[in-house]
Amino acid sequence: MSAAVKQAIDGVIRDSLEVAATPPPQRPTLVLQPRWTLKRLVAGVKTTFQIDCSRESIRKVLKGLGLSWKKARKLLNKADPQKRAAFLAQLEGLLDEALHQSCLLVYVDEAHIHLDTDEGYGWSVKGERFWVSSSSPGLKQVSFYGLYLYDLAQVRIFPYDAGNQENTVDMLERLRAEFPDLPIKLVWDGAPYHRARRVKAAADDRNIHLVPLPAYSPDFMPVEHLWHWLREELTYHTCYHTEADLITQVELFQHRLNDDPIALSQRLWVSTQLDPVVEKLRVSS
Incomplete structure (x- = not known):
């Protein structure tokens, strides 16, 4: 050339x-x-x-030029860098409390998992189409509440028919029933049903302190990594005939993860610092 x-x-x-x-x-x-x-x-x-x-x-x-072909990642430019920094300052205290066993730190997030297959990438015979069998379950799905018990390096994955106020209150009841004596600090996003009066009252009644994430900050939620992991293991190239089939596999998945707390804590890492270069790219509204 x-x-x-x-x-x-x-x-x-x-x-x-x-x-x-x-x-x-x-x-x-x-x-x-x-x-x-x-x-x-x-x-x-x-x-x-x-x-x-x-x-x-x-x-x-x-x-x-030092470039490579890679998949782009979405940067939510409505996030407020100052509020994100303030949250991490608050998180430092929460992590210190968890370290000294002063509270149970719990991250909570929801995912709606469809029964139909996630196609994804995989190895197949060169020159031939890569087919994945589907029973065409349509838009059938199960809503899962994922809980990351930071102190214990364990997860809980509760299935429901939807993410709403009633099921959120039930999730809080199940969490408090399992840990009746520990102060609980619960971190989650600002979904409308998380902010509902009924949910806040239920948390107060059970001595569960709610800590909201700053808006547009999914990178602060380690349970997001849990959902990526779950899809890799359970829904890529797999179609489920019934909701019960999917729920059973998710229960087994939960047990496998809890049997290896080191691998789990490494995969569900918690963000504690901001990247100044990335934060400058945000355009807060």
Whole structure:
């Protein structure tokens, strides 16, 4: 590849990446940015510099620039960095209490798991389609309340027909029944039924102190990692005929996790610090 061609490719790629990495300014109209695939970059180099090059040439230049093809992650730009920092300051005290066994620290989150298969990636015969059998259960699902008992490095996964006030109160009752004497600090997000008067009253009656997460901060919820783990183990490439079949497998999954607290605590890691570079990319409203 000539130096001129390499310089041209380098220039158009750098310009493209600068546009893609710039935080969106607050403006009334939405401007869609292209997804810079190799195919589009080849066309961009040809249009801008009248130079023909192959996708492999583009790929080599990208690798030379220290870039790799990866899956994007969503950054919730409505999150407030100051409120996130304030929560982590509060969390430091909660973790210290848990360390000294002054309270039971519990993270709670809900997930709605469908009976139908999650297709996902997997190994299959090259050149053949990768089929996964489905009984077409439609939109049937089970709502699970996931509890991460931080002090014990254990989880509890309770199945319900939906996430709502009534089932949330029942979950609080089950938690208090299992740990009748410990002060409980419960961390969860701001779902509407979490904020309901009935739920707050039920928590007060059972001496459960509620700690809300800052808005748009799922990265502070370790139970999110539990749901990723559950889907990898139970719903990728698997379709369930009935809700009972799914619930049974989730119960077995819970037992397996609780038998290995070290692996569980490593997978359900708790965020305690902010990345200044990432926080600067947030555009709080």
